Amino acid sequence: MVSPVGAAYVDSLFELKAPGRGLLGEEELVTLCSEVFVAGIDTSTSVLQWAFLELVLNQEIQEQLYREIVSTVGKNGLITEDHVEKMPYLNAVVKETLRIHSPAHFTLSHAATEETKLGGYEIPTNANVEFYIEWMTEDPNLWKDPGVFRPERFLEGDGVGVDLTGTKGTVKMLPFGAGRRTCPGLTLGMLHVNLMLARMVQAFKWLPNPNGLPDPTETFAFTVEGPVLDYICKALDLPHLFVADLIHFGAVHYALVCPQPPPTATPEQVRCYDIDWKSRIIAVTESYVVLDKPAGTSVGGTTDNIEESCATFATRALGLTTPLKTTHQIDNCTEGCVVLARTKEYCSVFHGKIRDKKVKKLYLALAASPVPTGVITHYMRPVNIAPRIVSEGNDLHQACIDNRKSVWNLSSCGRIYKGWHLCQLEVLECKKVPWPDAVTEEKYSIEDCGWPSKDYAYECKINLLTGRTHQIRAQLAAYGAPLVGDSMYMPAAIAEIANPGVNPFGKYKKQYVSQDDQSLATAEWVVQHGKEPNVAIGLQACQISWDDGKHIYKAGSPWWRCKPA
Structure with missing residues (x-):
């Protein structure tokens, strides 16, 4: 369609006359x-x-x-x-x-119309x-x-x-x-x-080129056409040169499409292929990648799920030739910040930071009952299988004080407590929020564990002071505030509420005549626990930082805050 004469900007210029000079020249x-x-x-x-x-x-x-x-x-x-x-x-x-x-x-x-001074400088006329x-x-x-x-x-x-x-x-x-x-x-x-x-x-999520951070130096540059450029131009109706410059700056990176799952893949493994992994990348540096791990996936380094892991799929999404390496673990059912090393050297460096307690983790936990702010202390049974059993911290700690023993050497505090590990977390805040609705629970495969009241839940911000497997899950459940969807620890918490004292290490624990009686009670308490959740629970590693806050990374909104589309 051609605009009528006079409708375009240039048409108005053809008729414009400069004072004393007539029409404008070419x-x-x-x-x-x-x-x-x-x-x-x-x-x-x-x-x-x-x-x-x-x-x-x-x-x-x-x-x-x-x-x-x-x-x-x-x-x-x-x-x-x-x-x-x-x-x-x-x-x-x-x-x-x-x-x-x-x-x-x-x-x-x-231009100066007459001679003047500006900032102490003489400005001549017409300068x-x-x-x-x-x-x-x-x-x-x-x-x-x-x-x-x-x-x-x-x-x-x-x-x-x-x-x-x-x-x-x-x-x-x-x-x-x-x-x-x-x-x-x-x-x-x-x-x-x-x-x-x-x-x-x-x-779009805008990421640097994995081969290196973009150079902020101002310069002229040529770019090469390609399918990524064509796709973005078409999707957003943008000029080719504009998008080409964005690609040159490193603001656009095309992630490789993951292959199809094998015919023998389990539901957990298939889930990895359905995730948009490039959208889960928080940061990419020369030494490490920070991932917002989806719930229901393995970080990596396990014996039964080596291929279908966060480390593997993040490597593919970024198009890296060298596989990313696991530096630390969080439970499969937990979502949030995970650091993956790009080299063996940095993997060792990060392990050292964890060992020297230079890494700080903050969590968001969606509990079924309110939890008071402050430090919560328990001791975890030194048995490396789930469920993780924890004791009421105060009694055990006092028993050790009475025996003038270190909390790490509990031989005189009763054989049942020998070698138990200190578990501490700090609840920074706890606020009342609506319990996730049925649509949200279905979308994120949250299991119904039989909690009696589902009107409200309690979102707790937690500073993890010690790092033990299942620590937050086990401690909050022992406190009577299990996490939403935690099919392993919530049934046990419900059993303790219905029958106080069934937990031999809880607030209402019974006095046992012999070691055999307590061992039997412990075995029965283990049976009260359920199975590991299939996908997600109310727990997110919302922030990770190290070197006194020099490096800080935050995850996106937890699943319970996300409204289904």
């Missing part, structure tokens, strides 16, 4: 048309490219932005102008991008004056840590209330120029950048 027409493309397209493209580069380099910022988008419009909702106004973190990301990576390094040239924008945005007197990409500064910090036009208050950044020559497309440009950034973060 050179002036070309200049004005070029300015439309440069100002209206190239600048927005540049801002988006730098925004994606920063999101690739700062995965935790990308995750926070994604959570804001999903909480506002959902995973598949259409983002509109009204939604942009309700997403403060999105606006902060765009402003921080404009601060560090201004689309133009200089404002438009200004051009150029303002270098980065002198402001890189000034440590105006910005704290000016070289650090931190969107939060525009929500609470030195960026709050900063005027992008440079006409109000202290001038701290001029991405659109200032005064009468301020970019007329400021409002429209900000809207377009916010909309495009939000839409693309909603649609």
Whole structure:
């Protein structure tokens, strides 16, 4: 379809007459048309490219932005102008991008109409004056840590209330120029950048090229066409050159499709093939990969499920030639942060950090009953099979004190407690939340374990002080607050509630005449436990950090907060 004469921008220029000079010449027409493309397209493209580069380099910022988008419009909702106004973190990301990576390094040239002084300098008549924008945005007197990409500064910090036009208050950044020559497309440009950034973060997870982090150095580059470029251009209706630049920056990476499961695969193994593994990657570095492990999968390194593991599928998803290596374990039914080493050397390094207690883990636990805040102490039976049996910590600890013995040497505290392991966790907070509805439980294969009341559950944030297998599950169940869906420990907790004292190590434990009687009671208590959950329970390793917080990674929302589509 051809626009009628006079409808296009260039048509208006043909009729435009400059005062005292008549119609515009060809050179002036070309200049004005070029300015439309440069100002209206190239600048927005540049801002988006730098925004994606920063999101690739700062995965935790990308995750926070994604959570804001999903909480506002959902995973598949259409983002509109009204939604942009309700997403403060999105606006902060765009402003921080404009601060560090201004689309133009200089404002438009200004000329002095008469001789004057500016900042102590003599400015002669008709001299051009150029303002270098980065002198402001890189000034440590105006910005704290000016070289650090931190969107939060525009929500609470030195960026709050900063005027992008440079006409109000202290001038701290001029991405659109200032005064009468301020970019007329400021409002429209900000809207377009916010909309495009939000839409693309909603649609894709942006990861660095596994061969190395992208180089933030500004330079010219050529890119190669390919199926990934064509797919993204078609899916989001974007220009080829724009997407090609994103690929060059490392903001786009195509994950290899996992092969089909073998005919003999078990349901657990088949589940691994159905997961979008590339969307579960939290971070990729030269030494390690951080994965948001899905529930119902093995981390890796087991004897009965070597091929179908998180380590194997994450390796395939990233297209790595060297398999990722397991550095630590969490239960198959637990979801959340897992660190996988890219080399044997870093695997040993991370093991050392765990051994030296430099690794800190935070968990979210969905308990069936309320749990008080503070440190909870138990002792775990030194038997390396499930279920893990724990004792009430206070009595055992006091017994050792009475015998003047170390808690690690319990030979005088009764033969039944010899060698039991200290288990401690700290409940940082516990809040009442609705019990997951039937649709959510069905989607995540949560087992009905017979808990009598399903109106409310209790989400607890837990700092794991000691790391024992099944520790959180066993400790909370012993406290009378088993995890939702925990088919192994919840039946035992229900049995103790119905018949106090059936747990020979619990609060209402009985006094036994002989060692044989207590051994028999222990065996009967083990029988009260159920089987290991098939898929998920109310437990997520929500955060992992090491080296005093130098490295911090967070998982996405736990399954019970995710509303089924």
